[in-house]
Amino acid sequence: MNKLNFETDLREQLESLNKEKQPDRDLWAGIEIALTNEDAPNDMAHEVAANNRPRIYAVAASILLVGVLSWNALKPVSQNFNGTELIAALSSQHQQQKNALLVKFQDQPALTQNWESQLGELDEAAIAIKAALKQDPNNVALLKMLQSVHQQQIDLIERVHAPKWRQL
Amino acid sequence: MKIEGNVVAAQGAFAEKSERDLINAVQQGDKKAYQTLYQTHIGQVYALCYRLTSDKSLAEDAAQEVFIQLWRKIGNYKGDSKFSTWLHTVTSNITISYIRKQRGWLQRMFNIEDSEAMNYSAEQGTDLSDLDGYIALLPERARIVFVLHAIEGYRHEDIAKMMDMAVGSSKAQFHRAKQLLKEWMGYE
Known part of the structure; x- marks a missing residue:
């Protein structure tokens, strides 16, 4: 079989390749959880253009997360990196941050009535993700999902108590 | 008509x-x-x-x-x-x-x-075509360049930007991918 045949055969095989393949597991459920409480895409596009103020809590949380991950990454493999410990550290740090914000805003009226139930729904989402992480502690997608839910809780508390128009 | x-x-x-x-x-x-x-x-x-x-x-x-x-x-x-x-x-x-x-x-x-x-290592038991099976066996960079150029139709200039590499490297990886496929598919 010569080079010409290869080029022709390869082209034919490329043209007949199936452009679609369905994943074995349902990916939508995880996407839906990750997008809970996300603003509408158009609103986000406007907000990104209009709002360049630093988000102190998000930065602090990210720095802390990087710190925790780096600390764990620097440990030699022989010390058996424990994903469960990382999840516990993340949860504990988030709880402290959440409590601090709730105390800070306790005397301030909230902008909406149902923010606590939204916070509760996010708590349930975090519990479900942590349950999944117990089975698969090193799953990066789940860790990111947990981090995203935590961040949404912080954003929610800040948004209902200190909307951006009030800070202007 | x-x-x-x-x-x-x-x-x-x-x-x-x-x-x-x-x-x-x-x-x-x-x-x-x-x-x-x-x-x-x-x-x-x-x-x-x-x-x-x-x-x-x-x-x-x-x-x-x-x-x-x-x-x-x-x-x-x-x-x-x-x-x-x-x-x-x-x-x-x-x-x-x-x-x-x-x-x-x-x-x-x-x-x-x-x-x-x-x-x-490529996963076994894929339900995609034979060619897909071979593509999965390619080394990472060669595979990505081959998929983007041969299947998705991107130019080497675009691939180079996406992968943060030189245009020449993209072309070289594509050539490498084709050589490996040729060998694995039984062509001389």
Whole structure:
């Protein structure tokens, strides 16, 4: 079989390749959880253009997360990196941050009535993700999902108590 | 013949309008519309993620990441190009970045050598074609360049930007991929 045949055969095989393949597991459920409480895409596009103020809590949380991950990454493999410990550290740090914000805003009226139930729904989402992480502690997608839910809780508390128009 | 042609053209225009309406609804924050958009495009997105990663689990995570980030990016889609073309570019960029992050994370956590991390063994039992099986066996960089150039139709200049490499390197990786495929497919 010569080079010409290869080029022709390869082209034919490329043209007949199936452009679609369905994943074995349902990916939508995880996407839906990750997008809970996300603003509408158009609103986000406007907000990104209009709002360049630093988000102190998000930065602090990210720095802390990087710190925790780096600390764990620097440990030699022989010390058996424990994903469960990382999840516990993340949860504990988030709880402290959440409590601090709730105390800070306790005397301030909230902008909406149902923010606590939204916070509760996010708590349930975090519990479900942590349950999944117990089975698969090193799953990066789940860790990111947990981090995203935590961040949404912080954003929610800040948004209902200190909307951006009030800070202007 | 002319009537059939008109019907086909009308169907195409209707499909395009439906997709535009769907995208408009998503941009306004309609999550049901987003689920419909997901169901319409997940097959194409996952196939591309799978070909780029050659790993089922990584492809599933990458496809999930694509649809999470797409929600944040779709507000920037103005309809200048076909949505599927735009979506493929978004998918390719996010998946390449996901592969890089994942490789970095794996290396940090388990101290995997670069050479090992860059040569994930292809999964067995794929239900894709023979050619897909061979593509999955290619080394990472050669595989990504081959998929983007030969299947997705990107120019080497675009691939070089996406992968942060020289245009010559993209061409060299493509040549390497073809040589390996030629050998594995039994050509002299």
